[in-house]
Amino acid sequence: MLYNIVLASFKSILMKKNYLIAFLFLIGFHIQLSACDICGCGIGGTYFGILPQYHKHFFGLNYTYQSFKSEHPVYDIEDNKYSSERFQTLEIRGRYHITKKVQLFVFAPLGFHEQIDHGLKSFVSGIGDVSTIANVTLFNSGDSLNKTWKNNVQIGGGIKWPTGTYKELNAEQQLNPNLQLGTGSTDIILDFIHTIRHRKVGLNTNILYQFNNVNSNHFKFGNKCSVNTNFFYWKTIQSYSLLPSIGIHYENNQYNKHYKTVLNTSGGQSLQTSLGIDLYLRRVSIGVNTQVPIYQSNHLIDNNFKHNIHLLYNF
Secondary structure: OOOHHHHHHHHHHHHHHHHHHHOOOOOOOOOOEOOOOOOOOOOOOOOOOOOOOOOEEEEEEEEEEEEEEEEEEOOOOOOEEEEEEEEEEEEEEEEEEEOOEEEEEEEEEEEEEEEEEEOOOEEEEOOOOOHHHEEEEEEEEEOOOOOOOEEEEEEEEEEEEOOOOOOOOOOOOOHHHOOOOOOOOOEEEEEEEEEEEOOOOOOEEEEEEEEEEOOOOOOOOOEEEEEEEEEOOOOOEEOOOEEEEEEEEEEEOOOOEOOOEOOOOEEEEEEEEEEEEEEEEEEEEEEEEEEEEEEOOOOOOOOOEEEEEEEEOOO
16 A cells, blocks of 8 residues: 555656666554554664765655564464554654754654454554654764765664554454554663765664653553664765665564563564665665564564665755
8 A cells, every 4th residue: 555655656766777676676441451462563663774974964754664473372272363464654754963963863753553363454543653862973084085984973862752642442442552653651762873984885883772661551662772784885876876785683672561560472582684775866865675584583473574765855
């Protein structure tokens, strides 16, 4: 639906340049708390990606599609229950230079979350949790093409605000925390970004840790840590530049808790390989990225491919 429309529009632009296609292939009260603490959760998860042109502001859109298949153990019968989930997010994002060394990032998501469980379809859409992050540049050798080595190091932190709804009921009139647009809690974010480039080849590393708090439903999502490392190649062709990349994405989610009770079927670690390409046309940049699952420790969740498309205007 929304994913196919966005992807088709993006492809129509890139198909004009046939040699880009090769790169793309590389790339209790009445409300009951559901026992579903297993369902693949797409809430939160701010991701910076590769962000050159450090001295510029930007404003744009970022679209993400991710799907899961979840197994729900039922202890009094032999056959377990299964459900499928789809998370689509259209995020408005921006970067503003407060000073030469301080940058402010804003991430405002619009979510479309769907679950199908034994033929029952649950769907929620609306504004998710907005995140604001301030980064300080510790070292920057600049974007100048005259320099052989380019090095940029940033650290920062911010807040994920409880702007998204977190009390929506599913088709069975249950409250599934993983299907919500927000977490209902004010959470703390810490991040580290390092980009180093020698001539046309570079390495980008992005580490993010999120400390989650308890919401009014006495539910707490486990703290989350993610590490992204991408090798990239910078190629300038006439009036535009290409930046294909390949890398690894690691994520560690701690156990969720309800009334301080640990939900043992939640949490886990996952590892994906990442393939992508960015196209820079003067002030506009367009990029696609796909994450392919390699490993996950929680065998109750089948994590499918994750797709990402972004469009940014730099000024």
